[in-house]
Every structure is written in C-alpha cells, then in structure tokens.
Amino acid sequence: MTCPFCTNQSSLLESETFFVMFDRYPVSEGHLLLIPKAHRTDYFALSIEEKDSLSRLLEEAKLLLDDLYQPSGYNIGFNCGAAAGQTIFHCHCHLIPRYDGDVPQPRGGVRGVIPAHKEYPFND
Template sequence: MSADQLHRPPCVFCEIVAGRLPCAKVAEDETTLAFMDIDPGSDGHLLVVPKRHSTDLVDISADDLTATTLTAQRIAKVLSTQLGADGVNVLNCSGAAAWQTVFHFHLHVIPRYLDKTRDRLELPFEPGAGAAPEDLAKHASLIAAAL
C-alpha cells in the first residue's frame, strides 16, 4: 500500500459495496450495485456504481462502464411504471469542477416529474443560448485531433 493510500480516507462507495456501510439497495449483480441517493434531487433518485473502484469517467474500464450504464438503463425503464416518473436524467459528474463529491465512478439515475413537489432539481444553466458556429468548429477540431 502506498503512503498516499494510507492517508486517504476510505471510499464511501467501496464501503457500501463491501457491506460495511448501509444502503437502500435497488439492484445488484456481479459487477454493479444500485442504491438510493441519501440526498435525492427527486423522489426515487438513485446511484449505480461499479463494484470495482475507479475514480471517475476517465479512470473506469470499458467493461465496468458498460455494465454500470446497462444497469442504469434497466432501472430507468421501470421508473415511469413504478414511480410515475415523467422522464429520467442519467448524470455523471467527473471531477470536482463538475460537482463530483464522491470519487468513485457513479451514475445518478434521477426520475423527473412534472409535479414539482416530487422533483427539486432545476437546470444549472439556461439551454437555448446557443454558441457561435466558429467556436463549435474550433472545439470540434481540437477534440477530434486528440482522438
């Protein structure tokens, strides 16, 4: 174990996966665990995590990412029938600047409701503002060149 690992606090999601911390479990298979978010943005907001630790979207293996995404999709398919959701957001925050607070890759599966008494989320930005075509082309070019 490295000196960094000795001084790093335990990963809360790894502790949940290991059964050392409680959770309201929704689904589990050999690769993933889904459980209710303790600070939900809407009724039924839950998290899907890979059992194997990875820090974020950049760190996760393709196999674990696939399994986590498929579990999120399986759960999203039942939210309208079981909870009356009018829609679903699937959200990943990768890095502190992107609002990640637990540094173990996870997907938020967030049922959305027209009834705002069941849905406390609001958009953090205003869609529809658009971007200049030259800015879009510049960013596309830089990203494409790096791929």
C-alpha cells in the same frame, strides 16, 4: 478518508460489476446511484466492459423506477472532477426521475449545471 461506496454496497439491483442504491440526498423521489463495485475515480476510469455493464444496469434501474414511481422523464449524469462538482471520488451515475411540474422551466435540463447557459440563445 474512507470511501462511502466501498464500505456500503447494499443494493436494490446489481450486476457483476455495479450496484444500485437510492441517493441519500435525493433531488427527486426515486433518485438512484449506479456505482461500480471496484473503486474507480470517475466515468473515464471505467473499462469498456464496465461501461457496457453500466448501460445494461441503467436500463434495469429505469424499469424499476417506471414501475415504482411512473416518472415523466429522466436526467442521467456523472460529475467527473472537483470542477464539475464531484465530492465523492468513487464513480457514480445519477439516475434522476423527473416529474411534470417539478420545476417551473425544465427546458435545458443538464445545461442548468451552469445557470447562465441553461437557456438556449434562440427560440424555436
């Protein structure tokens, strides 16, 4: 199967090693993907230099979304491996803008990937 990220590297932003595009199936307005130009299977296959580049580009992407959409918060995430939900085996970082009221109970954030563990076992 042809890798969709290797064949389509059109970008909103880019660095020497990464490019940024809107997610084709966004979970919120402005959902971005940060993708290495070189085919890497997942986050753990990136070099230290690529991780540094990703970190800098993530900051630029956040500023772009702040300007375009003014979100109230962000989720940042990777799916690494089929058991974690990865379906395209070319590394990509999700930068998901969050908006006040977009879900009834946002508490727990990324813990929601396993719904039974989204809520903390204590009240504060």
